[in-house]
Amino acid sequence: MTDLPGIVITGASGRMGQMLIKTVLGSDKAKLVGAIERDGHDWIGQDVGVVMGGQPIGVIVTSDAAAAFVQANAVIDFTAPSATVAFAQAAAEAGIVHVIGTTGMEDEHLSQIATSAAKATVIRAGNMSLGVNLLTGLTKKVAAALGEEFDIEVIEAHHNKKVDAPSGTALMLGEAAAEGRGVKLSDVRDSGRDGITGARKTGDIGFAVIRGGDIVGEHDVLFAGEGERIILRHVATDRGIFARGALRAAIWGQDQAPGEYDMMDVLGL
Ligand SMILES: NC(=O)C1=CN([C@@H]2O[C@H](COP(=O)(O)OP(=O)(O)OC[C@H]3O[C@@H](n4cnc5c(N)ncnc54)[C@H](OP(=O)(O)O)[C@@H]3O)[C@@H](O)[C@H]2O)C=CC1
């Protein structure tokens, strides 16, 4: 019998960290070999099964990423941009696959991750679900088919603990729309309208953000024309969709050469 790929989860106590741990433990295609939290966190030194309210599973939460990574085949990382950059360096040094779900990255974070991807397989996406990645492809097609007489707006809603905006998914959808139109998103992006904004500029791609309660993640791409509107919509009701996508990426990455990939590559879309 071949050995299953060993997976480390960073940000173990987070909303996605806990969902990822449950997903790996429930999978027959991978095994959990590590759980990372930051120095001083009260989970450090404890069995991750126990701190999550269940039976011991023999995986002790640690803040020593380098030591955990050398015993693993992949790390799945849904944390924060500065932490993800540090994990990318450690993953490259250990030569393991790095699956990145973290959003809110600035150019400086992305260029450091690109450096790490010269030595390791990095799979990064603002949304790891099958549904959103399908929606991304549809968005590009619809944007390419319609002219600038259709205004494009991306509307997203998330829970009240989310720290970045617009969401990584909204930006992914905006990029797809811009690509479909043959323009750069940075040239047409319109985020955060407030006050006397003036009329909408033709060709802009707008973003609107809602934060409240326990909304898992909802995204609409609106194409608003004269006398008609098209709305492409994805509604997430369970974080399991992101965790299952991330685990699929970690397994797929085992056979890939070093470099940067996304979920469209993993899903073959
Ligand atoms: N791509 C996708 O499909 C999805 C992406 N996400 C993204 O994943 C990220 C996490 O989301 P979520 O789980 O809801 O957030 P949480 O705040 O619940 O969890 C974040 C975790 O990361 C840890 N963390 C944060 N900063 C650091 C650091 N500097 N060093 C070490 N650990 C750190 C936190 O530890 P502590 O509590 O100690 O701060 C916490 O355990 C976000 O960027 C979110 O947008 C979410 C869902 C899907």
Ligand SMILES: O=C(O)C1=N[C@H](C(=O)O)C[C@H](O)C1
């Ligand atoms: O923070 C979240 O919760 C989510 N973040 C991702 C994003 O920024 O798009 C994906 C998902 O929508 C949930």
